[in-house]
Amino acid sequence: MATECPVVFPSGIGVVPWMVPGGRDIAVATSELMKQYDVAIWAHHGMFYSGEDFDLTFGLMHTVEKSAEILVKVYSMTGGTKRQTIQPDEFRHLAVDFGVSLPEKFLFEK
Numbered sequence: 001m002a003t004e005c006p007v008v009f010p011s012g013i014g015v016v017p018w019m020v021p022g023g024r025d026i027a028v029a030t031s032e033l034m035k036q037y038d039v040a041i042w043a044h045h046g047m048f049y050s051g052e053d054f055d056l057t058f059g060l061m062h063t064v065e066k067s068a069e070i071l072v073k074v075y076s077m078t079g080g081t082k083r084q085t086i087q088p089d090e091f092r093h094l095a096v097d098f099g100v101s102l103p104e105k106f107l108f109e110k
Contacts, residue, residue, distance in 0.1 A: 008063045014037040038050050038051060091107055
């Protein structure tokens with residue numbers, strides 16, 4: 001959603017499908033996703049973040065939530081259509097300039 005997202009969380013965000021909160025199943029599903037991602041979204045519930053220290057984790061949380069807020073606002077103002085997007089090759093250039101690796105599975109034409 002925003003240019004800083006692939007820099008702050010280059011591996012992307014994992015999504016846990018809806019499960020009863022607080023149980024073993026959601027804990028196991030989250031721990032599996034956290035092997036690959038620093039953020040896991042619990043569908044219809046909340047998010048789980050992990051970082052090296054409090055400040056980095058808070059910055060990650062802030063970036064994810066700010067980007068989600070922007071996306072919700074854009075969708076609500078445009079009827080669910082983004083009028084401008086960052087293209088896959090632009091993300092690839094960003095990754096080179098910031099020295100991060102972006103999974104190709106997230107870089108596709110929309």
